[in-house]
Amino acid sequence: MPRGALSAAGVAAVLSIALTSCSSSSGPAPSTGGGASGKTLVVGVTSDPDTLFPWKATQFQAVNVLQNLYGTLTEFDKDLNVVPGLAESWQASDDGKKLTLKLRQGVTFADGSAFDSKDVKSSLDKIMDEKTAAVARASLSSVKSVEAPDAGTVVLELTGPDAALPANLATVNMAMLSSDDTEDKLNTTPNGTGPFKLKNRVASQSITLAKNDAYWGEKPKAPAVEFRVIPDESSIVSAMQSGNVQLAVFNDPLVAQTAQGGGTITVAKTPQLNYHVLQLNAQHGDLKDVNVRLAIQCAIDRKQVLDTAALGEGEVTGPITAPLFKSDPNKRPCPARDLAKAAEYLGKAGKSGGVTVKTIVSQGEYATSVNEAQNLKAQLAEAKINLDLEVLESGAFVDRWVAADFDAAVALNGGRPDPDGSYGRYFTSKGNLNKVAGYSSPELDKLFADGKATTEQAARKAIYDQVSAKLEENAPWIWLFSGYTYTATTAGVQGFVPMASGSLQFLRTTSVS
Amino acid sequence: MRRTRNRVISTVGTLFGVAVLVFVMLRAIPGSQITAGLGTEAAALTPAQRQALEQYYGLDQPLFTQFFSWLGNMVTGNLGYSARQQQSVLDLTLHSLPVTVELAVLSIVLALLIGVPLGMLAASRTNSPRDALGQLVSLAGLSVPAFLLATTLLSVFAASFGFNPNGQGFATLFEDPLLNLEQMLLPALVLGFGIAAPILRTTRTAVLEVRSNDFVRTARAKGVPERRLQVKHVLGNALVPIVTMTGLQFGYLLGGAVVVEQIFSVPGIGRQVLLGIQQKEYAVVQSTVLVIALAFVLVNLLTDVLYRIIDPRVRAS
Numbered sequence: 099m100p101r102g103a104l105s106a107a108g109v110a111a112v113l114s115i116a117l118t119s120c121s122s123s124s125g126p127a128p129s130t131g132g133g134a135s136g137k138t139l140v141v142g143v144t145s146d147p148d149t150l151f152p153w154k155a156t157q158f159q160a161v162n163v164l165q166n167l168y169g170t171l172t173e174f175d176k177d178l179n180v181v182p183g184l185a186e187s188w189q190a191s192d193d194g195k196k197l198t199l200k201l202r203q204g205v206t207f208a209d210g211s212a213f214d215s216k217d218v219k220s221s222l223d224k225i226m227d228e229k230t231a232a233v234a235r236a237s238l239s240s241v242k243s244v245e246a247p248d249a250g251t252v253v254l255e256l257t258g259p260d261a262a263l264p265a266n267l268a269t270v271n272m273a274m275l276s277s278d279d280t281e282d283k284l285n286t287t288p289n290g291t292g293p294f295k296l297k298n299r300v301a302s303q304s305i306t307l308a309k310n311d312a313y314w315g316e317k318p319k320a321p322a323v324e325f326r327v328i329p330d331e332s333s334i335v336s337a338m339q340s341g342n343v344q345l346a347v348f349n350d351p352l353v354a355q356t357a358q359g360g361g362t363i364t365v366a367k368t369p370q371l372n373y374h375v376l377q378l379n380a381q382h383g384d385l386k387d388v389n390v391r392l393a394i395q396c397a398i399d400r401k402q403v404l405d406t407a408a409l410g411e412g413e414v415t416g417p418i419t420a421p422l423f424k425s426d427p428n429k430r431p432c433p434a435r436d437l438a439k440a441a442e443y444l445g446k447a448g449k450s451g452g453v454t455v456k457t458i459v460s461q462g463e464y465a466t467s468v469n470e471a472q473n474l475k476a477q478l479a480e481a482k483i484n485l486d487l488e489v490l491e492s493g494a495f496v497d498r499w500v501a502a503d504f505d506a507a508v509a510l511n512g513g514r515p516d517p518d519g520s521y522g523r524y525f526t527s528k529g530n531l532n533k534v535a536g537y538s539s540p541e542l543d544k545l546f547a548d549g550k551a552t553t554e555q556a557a558r559k560a561i562y563d564q565v566s567a568k569l570e571e572n573a574p575w576i577w578l579f580s581g582y583t584y585t586a587t588t589a590g591v592q593g594f595v596p597m598a599s600g601s602l603q604f605l606r607t608t609s610v611s
Numbered sequence: 612m613r614r615t616r617n618r619v620i621s622t623v624g625t626l627f628g629v630a631v632l633v634f635v636m637l638r639a640i641p642g643s644q645i646t647a648g649l650g651t652e653a654a655a656l657t658p659a660q661r662q663a664l665e666q667y668y669g670l671d672q673p674l675f676t677q678f679f680s681w682l683g684n685m686v687t688g689n690l691g692y693s694a695r696q697q698q699s700v701l702d703l704t705l706h707s708l709p710v711t712v713e714l715a716v717l718s719i720v721l722a723l724l725i726g727v728p729l730g731m732l733a734a735s736r737t738n739s740p741r742d743a744l745g746q747l748v749s750l751a752g753l754s755v756p757a758f759l760l761a762t763t764l765l766s767v768f769a770a771s772f773g774f775n776p777n778g779q780g781f782a783t784l785f786e787d788p789l790l791n792l793e794q795m796l797l798p799a800l801v802l803g804f805g806i807a808a809p810i811l812r813t814t815r816t817a818v819l820e821v822r823s824n825d826f827v828r829t830a831r832a833k834g835v836p837e838r839r840l841q842v843k844h845v846l847g848n849a850l851v852p853i854v855t856m857t858g859l860q861f862g863y864l865l866g867g868a869v870v871v872e873q874i875f876s877v878p879g880i881g882r883q884v885l886l887g888i889q890q891k892e893y894a895v896v897q898s899t900v901l902v903i904a905l906a907f908v909l910v911n912l913l914t915d916v917l918y919r920i921i922d923p924r925v926r927a928s
Contacts, residue, residue: 333762336778530655
């Protein structure tokens, strides 16, 4: 009898039992909060910020962290209205060629130095300088120069009226930096005017922010917020079930359902500005003909795409998703699927025999891409439109997309609170993403210019309704649906307000007991 | 002497081959560090902005220059710099390598604790229920993918017992040994289970073979107690193939660690490589892969040395 073997197996069993039982005695994660009251709020995230330099941050995770560290001249409230930030007020001159901003007094950076107009001028000048490669540069295209007549005032000289500018100033890519700071320094030591300061960072593991006691606005409720990197969304769910993580934002409806299933986690759905879209390249082959594009438009049942690819979690949408300017998806050439009409359009284009469209799809960038593409392919096949799918790893997809090397692309695009910010760069002939959008027209150029020049909200809404109509009639892209994000919280978390932009700016009002 | 020289030459050759291969493969992956960082936003870059970024990342240099300057630096101990993590790759590796080595050692220990006893048990009576149990365990170990076992264990432990040490910040062995062992337990179990299977099979075969030898029969005839016979004579002689198999598995372990470290968020070297690939951080991936290759070579060397200790016949030849 191999008794030696048996005793070895026994040792293994004892060892694992011993290890497991240690854990149950060690209890829940100790709070590392520095303040006398409240606990550290732990937020589960799937990746580390790729940069701590706000002007280059485009990754969702980085934007979420930096937004809590840095201040901007204007901000969005929970409904995405533009509200004062570091600028207490702003006033456009009558001809619209000058925007005067009054700065908030007594604001300091995390290092204790004072914030004034000199920092605003230096920040805006550097963002406009191509050499800094700041991503928000295009949003300042109407700005000719920046003056700082006194410490509390900044004057922007504009080429013409720009009603979208206040909203454009509210993104973290427009963060106000101290004129003494450099990119190298800020990459390791953020120095902003936001509600939190950087406390500690462990590369690819966690990043901890501490409450900024000198913050000009309402002080954060939690003494500290820790973003803990747990790469897998399902692993975040288990971390929440065991109480180690208290808040997380999920994109995958399936993961959200699993999280809710346990009963200890509350999940709130928020409609998003992001939209799912089939981008057509109107500069390519058969798609140059508007009738072919309209045939595609009419051959798709958007609700079916939403139901099959995203478990029905979302809303069919038109071009503009921003709450204040929302397009009506029923005002499009084919609000419901109409195969007869699709055939008619194909006939008009002289393509009754059918067309083939080479379509790129990214894998891994977001959960529903491949399913959407397959459903679109199946639907369009019934209208003799053959989607030739090319599923690419996300890096390869981005390369092809950036080079506009596709007939069609299945994409998830980020929407913005202001329609000019969302589409001006795509659908105006001088927009810096026009090559990718593949479509522009003099009418659209004029409408976008009017939209910028008009400040009155109702008048702007009317203009962007026309933009929406033009886009749908010409079908450069086929807008499908916009989804939800899911904010999951454990019991004891209070005060968090999810936003349609996916922003975590309300971490400042969140507490955990 | 000559043996050592040959060994060194082949090691250097292997490492150089790995260096060239990983360099070429990385560049064959579409997408650059710039698009990896900026995503679709990269379409909005002006030529001047793009140039500024290429210069920053050193992508404006010819490939040949990039390769040899990296390799040259590598030899002098400079593994490069991670722009994303704002840290030298050497620092990153010094933090992550011990974590993975610890995970690997624990997995091997668990694998041996599962594989060897079960293998001996299976060999003790062939075609019996015990043998079937061994077959079942090894089949499961070979066929259940690590990611599935990992997520299943995680959700079962988290949902049923509230046990999920990996949802907390990671503790190293020196900071908090107890928490560290808790955090390593599930990942090591997943990895260890995977390699327990080949160890189990090897043990079973080796034991069966050794037992059929004359010296075992002689020893038994001479009245050596059964337990001593099994442990000293049978297991002792069966150890050579088991050690070989274990050494081989160690290499696969480093590969398997990528998946397991990702799921359990263990900050080891596997995750470092994965993050590097996702972010197209060439310096990180190239240098880390070389470090892993070096570790693999060293383990093989160690296995060779171990042979000599446990098997006098190898020493003699």
